[in-house]
Amino acid sequence: MDMQPIPAREGNHNLQDYQQKRKNFHWEEVKENFSWSKTGKVNAAYEAIDRHAEDPAKKDKVALIYSAPDREEKLTFNQLKNQSNQFANVLNKEGVQKGDRVFLFMPRSPEFYACFFGILKVGAIAGPLFEAFMEQAVRDRLEDSEASMLITTPELLERVPHNELPNLEKIVLVGDFTEASNKYVDYFKEMDQASEAFDIEWVDLEDGMLLHYTSGSTGKPKGVYHVHNAMIQHYATGDWVIDLKEDDIYWCTADPGWVTGTSYGIFAPWLHGVTNVIRGGRFTPDSWYETLDKQNVTVWYSAPTAFRKLVSAGADVVHKYDLSSLRHVMSVGEPLNPEVITWGVDAFKLRIHDTWWMTETGAMLIVNYPCMDIRPGSMGKPIPGVEAAIVDNEGNELPPNQMGNLAIKKGWPSMMRAIWKNPGKYESYFINGWYVSGDSAYMDEDGYFWFQGRLDDVINTSGERVGPFEVESKLIEHPAVAEAGVIGKPDPERGEIIKAFITLNEGYKASDELVEDIRQFVKTGLSAHAAPREIEVKETIPKTRSGKIMRRLLKSWELGLPTGDTSTLEE
Numbered sequence: 001m002d003m004q005p006i007p008a009r010e011g012n013h014n015l016q017d018y019q020q021k022r023k024n025f026h027w028e029e030v031k032e033n034f035s036w037s038k039t040g041k042v043n044a045a046y047e048a049i050d051r052h053a054e055d056p057a058k059k060d061k062v063a064l065i066y067s068a069p070d071r072e073e074k075l076t077f078n079q080l081k082n083q084s085n086q087f088a089n090v091l092n093k094e095g096v097q098k099g100d101r102v103f104l105f106m107p108r109s110p111e112f113y114a115c116f117f118g119i120l121k122v123g124a125i126a127g128p129l130f131e132a133f134m135e136q137a138v139r140d141r142l143e144d145s146e147a148s149m150l151i152t153t154p155e156l157l158e159r160v161p162h163n164e165l166p167n168l169e170k171i172v173l174v175g176d177f178t179e180a181s182n183k184y185v186d187y188f189k190e191m192d193q194a195s196e197a198f199d200i201e202w203v204d205l206e207d208g209m210l211l212h213y214t215s216g217s218t219g220k221p222k223g224v225y226h227v228h229n230a231m232i233q234h235y236a237t238g239d240w241v242i243d244l245k246e247d248d249i250y251w252c253t254a255d256p257g258w259v260t261g262t263s264y265g266i267f268a269p270w271l272h273g274v275t276n277v278i279r280g281g282r283f284t285p286d287s288w289y290e291t292l293d294k295q296n297v298t299v300w301y302s303a304p305t306a307f308r309k310l311v312s313a314g315a316d317v318v319h320k321y322d323l324s325s326l327r328h329v330m331s332v333g334e335p336l337n338p339e340v341i342t343w344g345v346d347a348f349k350l351r352i353h354d355t356w357w358m359t360e361t362g363a364m365l366i367v368n369y370p371c372m373d374i375r376p377g378s379m380g381k382p383i384p385g386v387e388a389a390i391v392d393n394e395g396n397e398l399p400p401n402q403m404g405n406l407a408i409k410k411g412w413p414s415m416m417r418a419i420w421k422n423p424g425k426y427e428s429y430f431i432n433g434w435y436v437s438g439d440s441a442y443m444d445e446d447g448y449f450w451f452q453g454r455l456d457d458v459i460n461t462s463g464e465r466v467g468p469f470e471v472e473s474k475l476i477e478h479p480a481v482a483e484a485g486v487i488g489k490p491d492p493e494r495g496e497i498i499k500a501f502i503t504l505n506e507g508y509k510a511s512d513e514l515v516e517d518i519r520q521f522v523k524t525g526l527s528a529h530a531a532p533r534e535i536e537v538k539e540t541i542p543k544t545r546s547g548k549i550m551r552r553l554l555k556s557w558e559l560g561l562p563t564g565d566t567s568t569l570e571e
């Protein structure tokens with residue numbers, strides 16, 4: 001990389017602090033910031049909300065600013081405490097118990113957050129689902145988790161195949177509905193009657209808190225299981241990396257259906273008692289700049305795909321808004337293009353700080369702190385208490401500048417504790433004491449990490465992880481499709497787009513209409529972000545002798561690259 005490093009600025013801590021911490025730090029130190037270190041009573045919902053609501057100086061501080069085209073609302077820590085207590089009482093009344101899975105399938109709204117903390121307060125495990133999921137995606141997740149309750153809206157209910165989900169006992173409906181069923185619970189009616197007082201279910205730090213489903217290269221999406229202990233790292237990175245201060249107005253753009261939207265859209269800001277902006281509605285460059293301007297956002301966490309859209313919108317759009325309150329910007333989800341960092345320096349007069357982590361890691365691991373020189377294109381360095389390395393396939397460390405598996409020494413606080421009902425899959429992540437991420441990278445002589453790509457077939461489209469198998473499975477459900485192979489194809493704005501290669505069943509002829517029909521089939525059956533932007537009809541799909549689709553070969557053909565070893569290709 002021939003770009004000059006961008007010099008450090010000030011933050012909560014200086015470089016010596018971090019260097020010191022890297023040498024001599026234990027996560028125990030962070031525990032002092034939680035009330036459970038004194039009381040022994042643990043629950044992340046208490047630390048994030050109630051603790052501030054019980055503090056006379058913070059009780060009436062705005063916790064949540066909700067802003068959507070059709071609704072503006074503010075909730076204080078005390079209001080959020082009361083509402084989540086009410087919902088916890090509703091859950092108790094409906095028989096939800098500690099360890100039960102309660103899923104949320106609804107757009108971002110103030111109700112979402114009251115429900116989320118209510119779930120934690122009864123000791124249940126929250127499973128947030130992205131609102132754009134269609135029936136198949138919803139079914140797979142509710143089936144695998146054996147969720148006993150779902151919270152959704154009447155509008156989204158048609159995507160929930162509840163008669164085919166034997167474990168799903170109750171559906172809480174947030175909104176007006178007419179059809180009566182003893183399965184349905186009327187959110188607003190029950191909340192009206194519920195008490196604002198609730199005795200929190202105290203849990204163990206190792207008790208379940210969250211299930212986030214994510215895609216791998218094979219099989220259905222898997223449930224990544226996180227425990228209350230993760231709050232330690234959410235808090236620490238909220239200080240070290242997000243640089244949160246008492247008076248910040250913080251905005252994380254991620255939906256809580258993805259891990260960034262919970263770890264950093266919920267826990268990090270509220271564990272620090274900071275005002276958190278939640279924006280509903282669709283993305284447009286104007287509406288995003290308007291949110292930064294109108295809410296006087298000071299700290300902003302977003303993603304390369306969004307930044308790239310802002311770059312394409314041009315300088316004229318930025319300059320219409322007053323972004324002078326903004327002091328710190330971070331990014332996650334995909335490689336952050338050096339050009340975007342340069343643009344940020346120009347547009348915001350600020351550096352964009354890249355951070356690297358995954359659903360499985362629960363919190364940031366490799367980052368650019370405010371006080372560190374940024375090398376554009378690098379993800380930065382591991383946080384204190386985390387050991388990162390590049391390893392070979394046997395888990396042996398490789399020297400600097402050599403490409404290999406990006407790996408983390410097992411045992412950081414927010415590490416996933418299981419893959420739901422799939423211990424074999426969980427074990428497969430760990431080699432020789434290392435968590436192996438599936439990303440390839442190298443580390444330079446100075447300890448900066450540089451992302452190279454995925455080592456598996458997982459697709460990253462606009463920062464969203466899509467498993468090719470899930471899309472292929474949906475494609476072949478279409479009556480015209482015989483076989484399907486799905487790859488990620490590089491795209492300047494979206495990072496990658498999904499491209500599908502299909503063969504047709506006897507009696508079907510390739511046409512634009514048919515291809516569009518197949519695309520719509522995936523879009524309405526699975527989800528919009530998983531629908532292939534490009535579909536190419538082929539005579540055959542390359543497969544190994546054992547019948548596995550050779551996605552790598554499809555990709556090489558698509559990109560005009562050498563095809564490598566094809567010895568396992570079927571005749």
Ligand code: 6R9
Binds near residue numbers: 356
């Ligand atoms: C938090 C989140 C994880 C995958 C990860 C990697 C990619 C994330 C990145 C990055 C390059 C970064 N990724 N951060 N690639 N630079 N700073 O995104 O979780 O949805 O599980 O995705 O995203 O490939 O393995 P998740």
